[in-house]
Amino acid sequence: MARKRGRGMAAGWYGIARTASIDRAGTWVELDDGGTAKVVTGVTEIGEGILTVLAQIAAEELGIRPEDVTVGDNDTARVPEAAHAGATRQTYMIGNSVALACREARARLFDEMAAHWGTDAASLRAHNGTLRAEGTNLKCAMREAVDICKKRGVVPVGAASFTAHHTGLDAADGSGRPWQAYVFGCQVAEVEVDTVTGEVQVLGVWAAHDVGRAVNPKGVEGQIEGGVVQALGQGLMEHYQTVDGHTVTPGFAKYILPTALDVPQVTCVIVEDPDPIGPLGVKGIGEPAMVPTIPAVMNAIYDAIGVRITTLPATPESIVAALGRKRQAETAAQARAQ
Amino acid sequence: MPDLSLSVTVNGRTLHRTVPPHLRLLDLLREDLHLTGSKEGCGAGECGTCSVFVDGVLLKSCLVPAAKVDGADVETVESLGPRGALSVVQRAFHKAGASQCGYCIPGMVMAATAALRSNPRLGDEEIKERLGGNICRCTGYQKIFDAVALARDVLCGVRPASALDEEELKDGSFIGTSVRRLDAPSKVTGALRYAGDMTLPGMLHVKVLRSPHAHAVIRSLDTSEAEAMDGVAAIVTAADVPGKDGFGVFVRDQPVMARGKVRYVGEAIAAVAAEDLVTATRALAKIKVAYEILPGVFDPDAALMPGAPVLHDYAADNLVKHIPIRKGDVEAGFAAADVIIEECFETQQVEHAYLEPEAGLAYVDPDGVVTVHSPSQNITHHRHMLSDILALPINKVRMIMSPVGGGFGGKEDMIYQGMLALLAMKTGQPVRLVFTREESVSTTAKRHSARISYRMGLARDGRITASEIRAVYDGGAYGMSTEGVIRKGAILAGGPYAIPNVKIDTYGVYTNNTPSGAFRSFGSLQTQFATESMLDMAAERLGLDPFELRRRNAMRAGDTTHTQQRLDSASLLDVLAGAEGAARWERGAPVVRGAVRGDLAGEGTRPPCRLGARFAAPVPEAQAEEVA
Ligand code: FES
Numbered sequence: 027m028a029r030k031r032g033r034g035m036a037a038g039w040y041g042i043a044r045t046a047s048i049d050r051a052g053t054w055v056e057l058d059d060g061g062t063a064k065v066v067t068g069v070t071e072i073g074e075g076i077l078t079v080l081a082q083i084a085a086e087e088l089g090i091r092p093e094d095v096t097v098g099d100n101d102t103a104r105v106p107e108a109a110h111a112g113a114t115r116q117t118y119m120i121g122n123s124v125a126l127a128c129r130e131a132r133a134r135l136f137d138e139m140a141a142h143w144g145t146d147a148a149s150l151r152a153h154n155g156t157l158r159a160e161g162t163n164l165k166c167a168m169r170e171a172v173d174i175c176k177k178r179g180v181v182p183v184g185a186a187s188f189t190a191h192h193t194g195l196d197a198a199d200g201s202g203r204p205w206q207a208y209v210f211g212c213q214v215a216e217v218e219v220d221t222v223t224g225e226v227q228v229l230g231v232w233a234a235h236d237v238g239r240a241v242n243p244k245g246v247e248g249q250i251e252g253g254v255v256q257a258l259g260q261g262l263m264e265h266y267q268t269v270d271g272h273t274v275t276p277g278f279a280k281y282i283l284p285t286a287l288d289v290p291q292v293t294c295v296i297v298e299d300p301d302p303i304g305p306l307g308v309k310g311i312g313e314p315a316m317v318p319t320i321p322a323v324m325n326a327i328y329d330a331i332g333v334r335i336t337t338l339p340a341t342p343e344s345i346v347a348a349l350g351r352k353r354q355a356e357t358a359a360q361a362r363a364q
Numbered sequence: 365m366p367d368l369s370l371s372v373t374v375n376g377r378t379l380h381r382t383v384p385p386h387l388r389l390l391d392l393l394r395e396d397l398h399l400t401g402s403k404e405g406c407g408a409g410e411c412g413t414c415s416v417f418v419d420g421v422l423l424k425s426c427l428v429p430a431a432k433v434d435g436a437d438v439e440t441v442e443s444l445g446p447r448g449a450l451s452v453v454q455r456a457f458h459k460a461g462a463s464q465c466g467y468c469i470p471g472m473v474m475a476a477t478a479a480l481r482s483n484p485r486l487g488d489e490e491i492k493e494r495l496g497g498n499i500c501r502c503t504g505y506q507k508i509f510d511a512v513a514l515a516r517d518v519l520c521g522v523r524p525a526s527a528l529d530e531e532e533l534k535d536g537s538f539i540g541t542s543v544r545r546l547d548a549p550s551k552v553t554g555a556l557r558y559a560g561d562m563t564l565p566g567m568l569h570v571k572v573l574r575s576p577h578a579h580a581v582i583r584s585l586d587t588s589e590a591e592a593m594d595g596v597a598a599i600v601t602a603a604d605v606p607g608k609d610g611f612g613v614f615v616r617d618q619p620v621m622a623r624g625k626v627r628y629v630g631e632a633i634a635a636v637a638a639e640d641l642v643t644a645t646r647a648l649a650k651i652k653v654a655y656e657i658l659p660g661v662f663d664p665d666a667a668l669m670p671g672a673p674v675l676h677d678y679a680a681d682n683l684v685k686h687i688p689i690r691k692g693d694v695e696a697g698f699a700a701a702d703v704i705i706e707e708c709f710e711t712q713q714v715e716h717a718y719l720e721p722e723a724g725l726a727y728v729d730p731d732g733v734v735t736v737h738s739p740s741q742n743i744t745h746h747r748h749m750l751s752d753i754l755a756l757p758i759n760k761v762r763m764i765m766s767p768v769g770g771g772f773g774g775k776e777d778m779i780y781q782g783m784l785a786l787l788a789m790k791t792g793q794p795v796r797l798v799f800t801r802e803e804s805v806s807t808t809a810k811r812h813s814a815r816i817s818y819r820m821g822l823a824r825d826g827r828i829t830a831s832e833i834r835a836v837y838d839g840g841a842y843g844m845s846t847e848g849v850i851r852k853g854a855i856l857a858g859g860p861y862a863i864p865n866v867k868i869d870t871y872g873v874y875t876n877n878t879p880s881g882a883f884r885s886f887g888s889l890q891t892q893f894a895t896e897s898m899l900d901m902a903a904e905r906l907g908l909d910p911f912e913l914r915r916r917n918a919m920r921a922g923d924t925t926h927t928q929q930r931l932d933s934a935s936l937l938d939v940l941a942g943a944e945g946a947a948r949w950e951r952g953a954p955v956v957r958g959a960v961r962g963d964l965a966g967e968g969t970r971p972p973c974r975l976g977a978r979f980a981a982p983v984p985e986a987q988a989e990e991v992a
Pocket residue numbers: 403404405406407408409410411412413414415424425426427
């Protein structure tokens with residue numbers, strides 16, 4: 027049979043936010059007219075969906091709806107610093123920072139409303155656009171609450187900074203606390219290898235990843251699926267090549283990327299082991315999603331055809347060559363045995 | 365060739381234009397009509413971001429000369445949603461979470477619409493075939509397939525229209541609910557403007573002169589003839605940098621443009637701002653540069669040898685950085701091992717291939733604030749560096765992060781923002797630079813290639829007694845994020861396992877290759893690929909199931925990491941169980957047992973591609989309606 031199947035698995039781990047240096051993110055929040063909110067922070071969306079995640083966090087903390095939240099961002103002259111959009115730090119650093127700033131703005135509003143209603147601020151709950159005082163029949167729309175708060179002379183604003191207390195590594199033995207939150211992942215890959223052409227098709231990937239707490243499960247899946255496919259590209263086909271420093275793969279005709287026809291079905295398993303330090307329990311997923319895929323696929327190739335790929339990418343040519351070497355070695359071993 | 369006149373209907377409006385023969389339909393749409401929903405991802409027919417309908421046929425508008433659409437009816441993504449509303453396909457993309465950075469999405473929506481128009485009941489495998497000409501770098505395509513299937517089902521009446529609506533809250537909380545992405549409507553309609561879609565009155569166009577040599581001294585650089593050309597507003601070189609010229613995340617070793625020396629092919633030497641791109645391109649040819657070619661070094665191990673060509677004066681050994689990690693006593697660990705496995709691994713340089721090539725727009729505002737819009741992943745740090753480079757107070761430099769059409773770390777390192785700022789200051793006009801795909805691939809940072817030698821000792825019961833890992837990463841010509849990459853590569857190299865004795869060394873090395881920089885999973889993908897391969901080799905030798913081997917070594921709460929940090933929580937056992945269960949893993953040692961496994965080809969796998977076998981369509985139930 028020219029086509030052989032196999033399965034492999036691999037695990038991996040990752041640190042959340044900046045490595046071996048203190049990390050920080052700032053946010054300003056205003057509960058605004060109409061029961062809406064402005065959330066202003068340094069950097070957000072690079073495609074991963076963080077804008078929506080921040081709006082969900084703000085909505086939950088402020089008691090309004092995500093579509094009522096306007097995120098002001100991405101402008102060094104107008105927003106507080108939130109450092110950079112990378113290092114799997116957005117949900118952790120900026121998400122936690124947004125939550126803290128929202129809590130401050132909410133506390134301002136609650137204090138005024140408690141005084142207005144003559145209740146205890148601790149009894150107030152805001153959710154999905156409505157404010158209630160527990161144990162009473164007092165309630166009003168958040169729109170009204172903001173209006174009352176302002177008529178009492180108070181603009182309900184908040185600000186916060188969230189810090190991750192990381193330390194540098196010792197220069198001699200590398201000891202240190204590079205991160206405060208770690209995530210773990212594990213993936214299984216199933217492949218079919220054509221032993222004549224050397225083509226590897228990845229048919230299925232099962233990916234289990236700890237994200238702390240999934241704010242938007244579909245967004246988490248999107249990160250896992252995208253990460254798996256990017257890793258699969260590096261594992262099987264992508265190769266930026268230069269000859270004496272001159273690029274020989276300058277466009278997509280030469281630099282081969284995974285297309286809709288190359289991708290496996292991806293099954294995501296979201297594991298939630300809450301971060302014990304941050305206020306939300308969230309961690310992250312962007313980068314760790316990529317980590318186990320390549321070794322899982324290489325282990326699956328081994329399971330299918332008994333060839334261990336140690337040099338990436340595992341192109342059809344390299345699979346055929348490796349199978350040839352394996353056959354030669356087997357023939358030589360047989361000859362020696364006779 | 366003379367200009368050509370054409371009349372064409374675009375989104376229902378008939379236009380008459382006289383166009384130069386080189387003008388592409390994509391240019392007509394974007395530059396003339398400001399229909400920027402069609403994107404230029406490659407300009408070569410390879411990516412599908414520029415997809416439009418011409419007389420109802422899906423075409424890549426970067427390949428169509430404008431003159432060819434004379435008399436034709438052109439529809440762009442802007443025509444799909446009637447006046448701000450979303451089509452069913454667009455709503456399905458919104459609901460399914462099919463857009464991430466969004467740059468491929470208008471083209472995907474067009475391809476999906478074309479597929480459903482031609483076969484309203486297309487099967488799941490045909491969806492993949494129909495989208496095969498459109499690249500997406502973000503989503504892994506899964507949610508895009510879901511979106512097209514959802515649109516099909518709604519249009520066929522198999523699922524109700526309410527399937528496109530927002531989901532109910534999970535447990536009454538917005539956290540934990542898959543709220544539809546708030547930015548998706550602007551992405552599925554093509555309304556979102558990336559830096560290359562933005563224009564300002566009086567805007568100049570920028571082109572960059574790049575080094576044809578990997579390592580050379582610049583003997584002379586003469587821009588006078590180019591500067592005198594009609595339509596050229598200004599040219600900047602290293603001589604125009606007023607402040608401290610150098611950028612980089614850990615060591616600021618890279619000048620905004622080559623300063624006396626080039627260190628890689630494609631390094632920027634001069635930038636021209638002109639009235640149009642054609643003039644800017646012509647001006648590049650008039651810039652005279654005399655080079656003295658130096659020997660180059662293209663392999664990191666060779667670069668570490670004594671006598672190798674030296675790239676930077678400050679680093680005579682070509683070493684960017686070395687990160688050591690030591691824990692326990694590895695020699696004692698190997699002595700105690702029953703099995704020792706040794707192997708070498710190599711990983712390649714990889715391109716981020718975000719669909720949005722680098723682009724930026726800069727101007728000096730009326731208060732004298734130098735403002736740069738670019739899809740930068742690190743505006744905070746770029747502002748610090750630019751303030752030093754431009755010798756301006758930090759509040760006179762303003763970095764605005766334009767929508768990022770895919771980053772993956774590749775837009776973290778500052779590469780071209782300095783040139784834009786200098787040209788804006790020199791001309792007093794807005795300037796815009798958009799990289800071609802070739803420029804983006806061959807001149808910006810890559811994932812580091814790495815060479816890893818690995819030695820692992822294990823006891824017969826599978827416990828790892830020692831790991832010794834040495835990884836050499838090719839940093840290319842400049843430092844960029846290399847130090848951070850090799851640090852993360854080192855910290856995570858040993859894997860999530862409690863190992864008493866560890867010796868890890870990672871090295872970042874200068875060579876005359878395209879610089880390497882930040883890339884999703886930042887140096888650890890390389891070392892963890894090696895670790896997880898080693899573990900399967902060990903599992904085979906020891907006759908252990910690979911999950912079991914990892915469980916026996918798993919870091920648990922209370923264990924210390926390779927950098928001697930005590931972990932308060934660790935979820936490795938949970939994710940192992942999660943993957944093992946979901947995949948219905950059949951236990952056993954990894955002894956090439958593919959042929960006898962019982963867990964293959966079940967739920968969670970797709971059928972393998974067999975050429976020509978994908979058009980069996982299984983979805984005809986209710987009546988298909990008109991496709992939007
Ligand atoms: S196919 Fe036209 S821009 Fe890529």
